[in-house]
Amino acid sequence: MKDIGQRFDAIIIGAGPAGSTAAYHLAKKGYKTLILERGRVPGSKNMFGGRVYIEPLKEIYEDFEKKAPIHRWVKKERISLMYDESATTIEIESTKSTSFTTYLTQLSQWMANQAVEKGAILLSEIRVDKLYRENGVFKGVVVEDERVLADIIIDAEGINRLLLEEAGIVERLSPDHVALGVKEVIKLDGKNINQLFGLEDNDGLSWVLIGDITKGIPGGGFIYTNRDSISLGIVLMLGEAIKRIDRHIYLLVEEFRNHPLINKYVRDGRIMEYSTHLIPEDVFALRPPKLYYNGLLIAGDAAGLLLNQGYTYRGVDFAAYSGYLAAKAYDYAHNNGGPTEENLREYTRLLENSFVMKMLKKFSGVSKLMKKERLFKTYPELINIMAGKLMHIEYDSYKIMEALKEAKKGRVGWISLIKDLWEVSRKL
Amino acid sequence: MGLDIIVGIKWVPNTTSVNIDPKTGTLIREGIPSVVNPHDLTAVEMALRLKDKYGGTVTAISMAPPSAISGLEHVIGMGVDRGILASDRAFAGADTLATSYVLAKVIEKIEKYDLVIMGHETIDSSTAHIGAQVASWLKLPYIYYATDIEYEENKESIKVKRILENAYEIYRIKLPAVVSIAMHTFEPRRIKVSNKLKAKLENVIEIWTSKDLNLDINCAGLRGSPTVVSAIDFVPKVPRKNLIFQEKDPKKAAKWLIEKLLEEGLIDP
Numbered sequence: 001m002k003d004i005g006q007r008f009d010a011i012i013i014g015a016g017p018a019g020s021t022a023a024y025h026l027a028k029k030g031y032k033t034l035i036l037e038r039g040r041v042p043g044s045k046n047m048f049g050g051r052v053y054i055e056p057l058k059e060i061y062e063d064f065e066k067k068a069p070i071h072r073w074v075k076k077e078r079i080s081l082m083y084d085e086s087a088t089t090i091e092i093e094s095t096k097s098t099s100f101t102t103y104l105t106q107l108s109q110w111m112a113n114q115a116v117e118k119g120a121i122l123l124s125e126i127r128v129d130k131l132y133r134e135n136g137v138f139k140g141v142v143v144e145d146e147r148v149l150a151d152i153i154i155d156a157e158g159i160n161r162l163l164l165e166e167a168g169i170v171e172r173l174s175p176d177h178v179a180l181g182v183k184e185v186i187k188l189d190g191k192n193i194n195q196l197f198g199l200e201d202n203d204g205l206s207w208v209l210i211g212d213i214t215k216g217i218p219g220g221g222f223i224y225t226n227r228d229s230i231s232l233g234i235v236l237m238l239g240e241a242i243k244r245i246d247r248h249i250y251l252l253v254e255e256f257r258n259h260p261l262i263n264k265y266v267r268d269g270r271i272m273e274y275s276t277h278l279i280p281e282d283v284f285a286l287r288p289p290k291l292y293y294n295g296l297l298i299a300g301d302a303a304g305l306l307l308n309q310g311y312t313y314r315g316v317d318f319a320a321y322s323g324y325l326a327a328k329a330y331d332y333a334h335n336n337g338g339p340t341e342e343n344l345r346e347y348t349r350l351l352e353n354s355f356v357m358k359m360l361k362k363f364s365g366v367s368k369l370m371k372k373e374r375l376f377k378t379y380p381e382l383i384n385i386m387a388g389k390l391m392h393i394e395y396d397s398y399k400i401m402e403a404l405k406e407a408k409k410g411r412v413g414w415i416s417l418i419k420d421l422w423e424v425s426r427k428l
Numbered sequence: 429m430g431l432d433i434i435v436g437i438k439w440v441p442n443t444t445s446v447n448i449d450p451k452t453g454t455l456i457r458e459g460i461p462s463v464v465n466p467h468d469l470t471a472v473e474m475a476l477r478l479k480d481k482y483g484g485t486v487t488a489i490s491m492a493p494p495s496a497i498s499g500l501e502h503v504i505g506m507g508v509d510r511g512i513l514a515s516d517r518a519f520a521g522a523d524t525l526a527t528s529y530v531l532a533k534v535i536e537k538i539e540k541y542d543l544v545i546m547g548h549e550t551i552d553s554s555t556a557h558i559g560a561q562v563a564s565w566l567k568l569p570y571i572y573y574a575t576d577i578e579y580e581e582n583k584e585s586i587k588v589k590r591i592l593e594n595a596y597e598i599y600r601i602k603l604p605a606v607v608s609i610a611m612h613t614f615e616p617r618r619i620k621v622s623n624k625l626k627a628k629l630e631n632v633i634e635i636w637t638s639k640d641l642n643l644d645i646n647c648a649g650l651r652g653s654p655t656v657v658s659a660i661d662f663v664p665k666v667p668r669k670n671l672i673f674q675e676k677d678p679k680k681a682a683k684w685l686i687e688k689l690l691e692e693g694l695i696d697p
Binding site: 004005006036040041121123125126127143144145146148247251 | 461463502505618619620621622624625628629672674
């Protein structure tokens with residue numbers, strides 16, 4: 001093992017939203033920053049559904065909304081409950097938007113470029129083998145037979161935390177703590193997309209679908225419109241999926257794409273990309289015991305900093321913001337005697353005072369809801385049957401309560417229904 | 429002492445993700461990332477093994493647009509000492525003849541070299557012409573399908589093992605020479621931080637234009653390319669039936685598969 005000649009102030013592991021944002025802010029402050037990325041280019045190893053909430057990003061990048069690779073502004077939100085060949089949908093449309101769609105590869109590369117422009121050095125195709133620790137202090141990383149040293153290591157390696165595992169900081173991922181996202185990107189003409197979804201110019205749609213498309217497994221389907229493609233996929237709680245699916249998960253996406261109510265949107269398209277990735281789900285179980293150690297900070301998915309609000313995820317803005325705060329915390333520690341554990345505790349203080357931890361606490365009940373099968377199977381069924389009774393009139397017409405009574409027959413009792421309603425309204 | 433080696437690398441669209449436009453017959457390259465031709469990485473690995481064993485230098489050369497600098501950075505990351513990119517609008521549209529001409533001129537200009545190593549072929553065109561043509565331009569001996577090279581220092585020659593269908597041949601060749609390495613012979617080594625830093629920070633990559641090379645511009649690029657693609661024929665698109673056997677018994681699966689293949693007339697009863 002030999003040390004390479006150069007020493008850095010900071011080594012960032014992973015050029016995703018968390019890593020690149022940390023690097024950007026460190027380089028901006030003049031710290032000698034090295035980003036190590038495993039993929040061929042930033043963004044080649046990460047993945048998301050398709051939408052980013054913009055407000056936090058405007059705070060941490062100058063002119064973000066003018067310069068970043070934004071595809072469409074989400075102005076139409078749909079939430080559908082699916083059962084058999086019917087869907088009951090709520091649609092919320094507005095002229096304003098606080099989120100946009102994009103390709104995560106493009107956004108990741110853009111963020112990494114911001115860091116490089118500020119002077120960070122980005123090396124791709126570098127797989128870090130190990131964090132290097134000396135007397136309990138993290139001092140660098142090991143790549144093959146070389147050691148690279150730095151004052152601070154920011155671990156933004158993502159959800160698959162091989163380095164943190166190796167360092168004994170976290171245990172192996174449990175399937176019960178993560179979800180699996182499976183996604184196709186389907187190429188379609190931009191005009192075609194606007195026509196199909198009733199959009200104009202660069203307005204976008206976000207669509208969440210819950211019900212039997214996941215075969216009753218907690219999770220859901222999603223569709224996002226990009227500039228000239230749509231992202232379509234499903235998310236499944238992995239633990240449940242392992243227990244209950246004995247065929248390839250890809251087939252579930254295929255069935256979703258071929259669903260009679262969905263197929264009309266994608267029929268003319270061509271599949272460009274198929275990808276799958278793990279998503280932090282039970283973030284409290286996932287979180288490392290601490291996010292700061294002597295010489296080490298942990299950010300983004302690796303730290304379990306992703307919010308599941310039940311009907312939407314917030315991953316990119318949470319990750320980027322945690323990277324931003326990690327950079328701030330190191331700056332603080334540097335100016336107060338060095339990156340000791342005590343000084344780096346600043347990171348947790350900053351996180352606790354930011355929307356990141358506040359929102360994670362506020363929505364901490366969601367991961368329990370995600371285990372409730374009734375929400376993903378019984379209620380979508382019930383609502384579609386009830387709506388069917390009300391709308392598909394032949395001779396006799398139904399009153400609302402009458403339809404509800406019929407629909408819930410044999411599915412769920414009044415008491416469970418009211419309890420569930422109460423729980424959902426409290427936790428979401 | 430040691431061997432001064434030149435390796436040729438090509439910057440190619442990652443063909444695993446390339447589609448062909450059925451109307452125009454051209455590759456849809458929009459948004460398709462490029463990579464170093466994987467078979468060339470095998471050649472780089474051979475060169476680096478020789479350097480590890482006998483000392484010397486390895487120089488990678490390529491003819492491509494400037495975006496290929498990341499390809500040269502990749503091989504420098506593996507341990508190559510220096511990269512030279514022949515890049516000029518006049519080189520665009522080249523077939524293998526014009527490409528090998530420019531590469532030969534680059535090699536001529538490098539002057540001090542013992543051995544040129546190439547990949548077997550490229551994944552985007554698979555002609556396997558370049559090694560032979562470069563050797564012809566340079567009037568050097570050429571051997572292909574090589575799987576191993578040994579340097580015989582005092583004799584100024586190499587022993588090359590080359591693979592045939594069911595035999596090996598061993599040749600002794602005088603240096604300088606051109607050798608292309610059989611695909612999949614080696615697993616290319618990983619990239620190191622120190623090497624990649626060198627690629628980024630130490631100006632080890634040079635760009636040579638037509639002005640830097642002593643060449644006849646009529647032999648380069650489109651003008652120097654006699655090859656004409658007269659037509660591209662498409663394999664007709666057969667709609668996929670997408671049948672999937674869902675049970676787990678392999679015997680049943682095999683039987684099912686045979687039945688389906690018989691139904692389609694793809695095998696004889």
